[in-house]
Amino acid sequence: MIQLYQFPISHYCEKVRWALDFKGVEYQTINLLPGFHIKKIKQANPKSSVPVLIDGEETLQNSADIITYLDTKYPQNTLTPVNSEEKQQALDWERYLDENLGVPVRLCCYHILLEHPKIVIPFLTHKGPWYGKFLLKFAFPKLQQKMRYFMHINEENFHKSKAKIHEVVDKINERLSNGKFLVENNFSRADLTAAALLAPFKMPKGYGLELPKNLPNDLQNLFSEFEEKIDWVEKTYQNFR
Numbered sequence: 001m002i003q004l005y006q007f008p009i010s011h012y013c014e015k016v017r018w019a020l021d022f023k024g025v026e027y028q029t030i031n032l033l034p035g036f037h038i039k040k041i042k043q044a045n046p047k048s049s050v051p052v053l054i055d056g057e058e059t060l061q062n063s064a065d066i067i068t069y070l071d072t073k074y075p076q077n078t079l080t081p082v083n084s085e086e087k088q089q090a091l092d093w094e095r096y097l098d099e100n101l102g103v104p105v106r107l108c109c110y111h112i113l114l115e116h117p118k119i120v121i122p123f124l125t126h127k128g129p130w131y132g133k134f135l136l137k138f139a140f141p142k143l144q145q146k147m148r149y150f151m152h153i154n155e156e157n158f159h160k161s162k163a164k165i166h167e168v169v170d171k172i173n174e175r176l177s178n179g180k181f182l183v184e185n186n187f188s189r190a191d192l193t194a195a196a197l198l199a200p201f202k203m204p205k206g207y208g209l210e211l212p213k214n215l216p217n218d219l220q221n222l223f224s225e226f227e228e229k230i231d232w233v234e235k236t237y238q239n240f241r
């Protein structure tokens with residue numbers, strides 16, 4: 001059976017879970033602990049990032065490459081348009097969103113959440129090994145420092161990232177004002193990517209995580225700032241996830 005090495009909280013991993021579910025391909029998730037994942041992932045991959053998908057002899061890293069692989073090996077319910085021009089448009093949207101939406105959404109969420117260990121530790125250890133919560137509670141000060149350092153998470157970049165998300169969302173909304181989908185008349189990997197990478201701001205049901213009742217005000221404010229502009233995220237989840 002296909003194995004997906006992942007963090008349940010990661011929106012890049014959500015892209016791949018969604019693609020597998022959409023295609024009806026069975027898989028098993030292996031949930032890793034952030035920080036402790038590096039050794040395991042680097043054994044067989046150039047980078048330490050998840051998602052990593054193992055299918056028999058094949059090991060793939062990077063959500064876009066994984067979706068391309070899945071559409072080739074399991075062509076049912078394709079997410080990549082067949083027409084070559086539309087295919088290129090979908091791939092261009094996906095690359096643009098992976099780089100310009102996924103990273104700033106993550107930065108904004110972690111900038112706030114890393115100051116709230118009681119909320120972020122359950123997220124980071126969700127469905128992971130039983131000892132995850134204890135280990136991360138102990139390792140949290142170091143993990144927090146490393147995450148801020150390696151992902152350049154700070155106040156200045158929080159504001160820059162928020163502005164970037166507005167720019168990208170405006171671009172998506174402009175495109176959606178002319179039709180239901182980012183590429184022509186069909187749901188594709190471009191729409192999946194846009195909705196999955198914004199899922200942390202909406203926590204739609206299919207994403208698999210729930211927010212606690214008492215959200216920190218700054219996180220609530222962040223979500224409210226985008227709420228009306230991204231109502232299509234929930235609709236995309238309802239219709240296609």
Ligand SMILES: N[C@@H](CCC(=O)N[C@@H](CS)C(=O)NCC(=O)O)C(=O)O
Nearest residue numbers: 010011012048049050051062063064
């Ligand atoms: N472009 C990559 C980005 C993946 C990514 O940034 N994954 C993060 C989790 S959201 C990660 O694994 N970070 C830890 C690391 O790189 O070691 C993809 O699309 O798969």
